[in-house]
Amino acid sequence: MQRVVSAAIDxxxxxxxxxxxxVAVAQSAPLSGERLTFTRGDRQYTATEIVDQSGTRLHRLTAEAGPLEVxxxxxxxxxxxxxxxxxxEAITYLRPSRYCPSDEVFGQARRQFRGLDGHELxxxxxxxxxTSITYTPGLSHGTDSAATTLMTGQGVCRDYAHVVIALLRAMDVPARYAACYAPGLEPMDFHAVAEAWLDGSWYVVxxxxxxxxxxxxxxxxxxDAADCAFLSYHGAQVGLQSLRVDARxxxxxxxxxxxxxxxxLVQLA
Structure with a gap:
């Protein structure tokens, strides 16, 4: 299967x-071609690539005041x-985190999923x-945690992922967050899913x-989402003018x- 992905950020x-x-696909992806540019008018910036222990590729640069096209x-x-x-890593993904406070949902998880384990869990x-969350773009907030989403019953992909992760961790299953390109997604955007550690492998939920x-x-x-934001910045205000994502x-x-x-059981490519 060949997938073509793109992102345009102004x-x-x-x-x-x-x-x-x-925004670049992870180090493990079998790339057959790739291009990443950062431009301001006639100037092109060169970013430094940093790869973390999970193979996430970060690109860092210092930009001057003005428009920037990515x-x-x-x-x-x-x-x-x-x-x-x-x-x-497995231990890290058992611990509560900012958006996945498994300690806060511990009681609910233990009542809801008592007696289940492994694939069934x-x-x-x-x-x-x-079945408990309604997909509602624009109504959840970037600061919402899994506990908030469980109370409101609404959210977007990141909120669904946070709920799954928090509940699994509360049941002693390592779980982590993955940002991805998703062919066929409607509306098209960056997508987020959870991954559960089961029998020595990670599987997508x-x-x-x-x-x-x-x-x-x-x-x-x-x-959680705090580790996988498509942009983080320090030193000055940065405004997002437009974002276009495609995956086919x-x-x-x-x-x-x-x-x-x-x-x-499906593993993320």
């Missing part, structure tokens, strides 16, 4: 600022190979999030069910989200 930088972008295009063919997860948590998991392309991996399957008919069995 920013207005108020003064000299340190910018860190997370353009990314990549072609990904096939599926990524499995990457090793250390004991330290992961499937039950995904089903609970899918996408409670939104808005994209087929087999077509997803990993961008970043972390404890180009060599075969794109798999329909409805054809993805939520109970099937």
């Amino acid at each position: 920013l207005e930088v108020a003064a000299s600022a340190d910018l860190v972008f997370c 353009r990314y295009d990549a072609s990904v063919r096939g599926r990524a190979g499995a990457t090793r997860t250390s004991d330290l 992961v499937t039950a948590v995904g089903e609970f999030a899918a 996408d409670a939104t069910r808005l994209a087929h998991r087999a077509s997803l392309v990993r961008i970043a991996t972390g404890r 399957v180009v060599d075969t008919p794109p798999p329909a989200p409805s054809a993805d069995d939520p109970a099937a």
Whole structure:
């Protein structure tokens, strides 16, 4: 399966600022082509690439005041190979984090999923999030945690992922957050899913069910959305003028989200 992904980001930088972008596909992705540019008028910036322990590729640069255009295009063919997860990573993904306060939802998780474990537990948590949350763009806030989403019952992909992660961690299952490109997603945007550690491998849980998991392309991996933002900055105000994301399957008919069995074990490409 070949997937073509792209992102176009237009920013207005108020003064000299340190910018860190997370839009390139992860190091493990089988790339057949890639282009990433940062331009301001006739000037082109060169970013420093930093790769974290999970293979997330960050691109850092210092931009001066004014407009900045970021353009990314990549072609990904096939599926990524499995990457090793250390004991330290597994421990990290058991702990509460900013948006996934598993300690706050511990009681609910233990009541809701008592007696379940393994594949059955992961499937039950995904089903609970899918049926308990209404996908409502624009109504959740960037500061909402899994506990907030469980109370309001509404959110977007990041909120679904946070709920799944928090509940799994509360049930002693390591769980992590993945940002990705998602062919077929509607409305098109960066997408977020959860991953659960089961029998020595990571498996995708996408409670939104808005994209087929087999077509997803990993961008970043972390404890929650705080680790996987497409842009972070320091030193000055940065305004987002526009954001356009695209992801397509180009060599075969794109798999329909409805054809993805939520109970099937699927690994992120």
